[in-house]
Amino acid sequence: MTQYVLDTSVFLNQIHPDGDLFTVPKVVEEIRNSPSKNYFSNLVQIGLLVESPSSSSILDVTKMAERTGDIGKLSDTDISLIALAKTKSATIVSSDFAIQNVSLALEIEWISPDRKGIKSLLFWKWRCEACFHIFDKPLKECNICGSTLRAIRSK
Ligand SMILES: [Zn+2]
Structure with a gap:
């Protein structure tokens, strides 16, 4: 089983x-x-x-x-x-x-219990909303300008 x-x-x-x-x-x-x-x-x-x-x-x-x-x-x-x-x-x-x-x-x-779900593997990066610097890891804020980061797909 x-x-x-x-x-x-x-x-x-x-x-x-x-x-x-x-x-x-x-x-x-x-x-x-x-x-x-x-x-x-x-x-x-x-x-x-x-x-x-x-x-x-x-x-x-x-x-x-x-x-x-x-x-x-x-x-x-x-x-x-x-x-x-x-x-x-x-x-x-x-x-x-x-x-x-x-x-x-x-x-x-x-x-997935509801039969929905992701279709393919996703890789995430984090982009600063102000200076657009891209980070590999989620930080509390951009370490260059201090603005908020947003998750984006990298592939
Ligand atoms: Zn920034």
Whole structure:
């Protein structure tokens, strides 16, 4: 059976694929409302397992997210989810574009619960709105003129 790693949105939207189901401890912490908690309990009863990724996978995911420029858009939970999918060679279930993009870059299969999602790998850079200097990493402000940076696609 296909292995799936479920992100928080799966529990909020209460749609899951059939297969061997996994999630990470950080997602469990994020599930707060009772319908989502009930849904989580039901999935545990049909075999959902909560596992942590290997630390080498976390490192690989972090490095790739820095390369694609998604690092600023990913929470620790997101990185943990992608890393678990990598550790287990599982398919990640997420509607988050940054998660999808980094998964694609790492050749991890992903599906979106709503069947939408990115079509191809995106690389991001940040451009100053005032002086148009381009940065590889998201900064709080342009370190040349102090203006706001905006994410742009670099490819
Ligand atoms: Zn600037």
